[in-house]
């Protein structure tokens with residue numbers, strides 16, 4: 604293959620950002636209907652989810668991932684939709700784990716099926732899990748996920764993940780004003796001192812169907828001061844360039860909390876994430892309106908070199924920084940919808 608960057612070199616995008624992370628959505632379906640992601644009235648029983656043949660097969664995901672790695676990707680995150688709905692997922696993890704250059708494979712899940720799969724996933728080479736949990740209160744939890752599952756199942760999934768060695772486990776909690784704000788302190792209290800870090804995510808305007816309203820966004824700094832009043836916090840230095848969450852440690856040494864503040868403190872400047880959607884479209888931003896189809900050429904017989912050139916060229920043309928330009932871009936976006944979260948994952 605000519606034109607292939609050496610393993611230790613990665614093309615930069617137009618804003619000088621390297622390619623380091625690949626988020627792979629393996630499933631557009633979900634067993635929840637979180638109103639902020641897949642509202643029930645839009646993702647109803649007649650909704651046209653991808654057919655099996657439209658989703659990338661494991662072989663196709665592997666082939667594409669093998670091409671992303673020489674361009675700089677070191678970390679993979681498997682997501683969805685709900686990734687644990689994808690049959691035989693541990694087989695994919697094992698094959699991804701065998702790709703030279705892949706250093707870390709994480710999974711984001713709503714946790715309901717984690718109890719069943721944690722050991723198999725660990726054995727296959729999964730490094731870590733992030734579990735989404737927006738409240739410990741069953742009624743609020745149900746409101747935040749469209750009425751599915753039980754808090755107990757998610758906590759059980761988290762325990763299985765810890766027992767299987769899939770730590771450090773992180774919790775993602777999306778907070779919406781007036782809906783689950785009261786769940787913040789109980790979540791912190793529950794996980795403080797357990798080694799599990801809760802990360803509070805600002806409600807984002809992903810896709811077009813979640814009726815995003817800025818009034819419902821609770822700025823991270825408000826949450827941080829509420830938590831600080833009860834359990835004093837101090838900031839912690841980022842672990843690596845491009846870390847999405849700003850982390851704070853409890854002054855009493857009982858762990859950390861994180862804040863993912865895409866709305867009030869955008870982190871586009873250091874974003875090194877590429878996203879491969881369940882149908883094989885490559886997106887360079889979570890809020891993208893357009894992507895680059897890789898499934899079409901792949902199934903039409905493109906060579907590795909041709910696919911690599913496409914991936915590389917797409918990254919080099921990248922200039923997305925949606926979160927920094929949110930209000931201007933939202934005003935223009937009416938006729939040109941963004942891709943939905945369940946295709947590309949969080």
Ligand SMILES: C[S@@+](CC[C@H](N)C(=O)[O-])C[C@H]1O[C@@H](n2cnc3c(N)ncnc32)[C@H](O)[C@@H]1O
Pocket residue numbers: 633639640682683684685686711712713733734735775776777804805806807808809813944945948949
């Ligand atoms: C799309 S989900 C996919 C994986 C899995 N189903 C889960 O919920 O963890 C990935 C993450 O995106 C977050 N998310 C979804 N919609 C969001 C929104 N509108 N604003 C902020 N975070 C969102 C979820 O809470 C979750 O932590």
Ligand code: SF4
Pocket residue numbers: 633634635636637640641683684685713735748944945
């Ligand atoms: S956030 Fe995750 S669990 Fe909730 S609807 Fe979206 S994909 Fe499903």
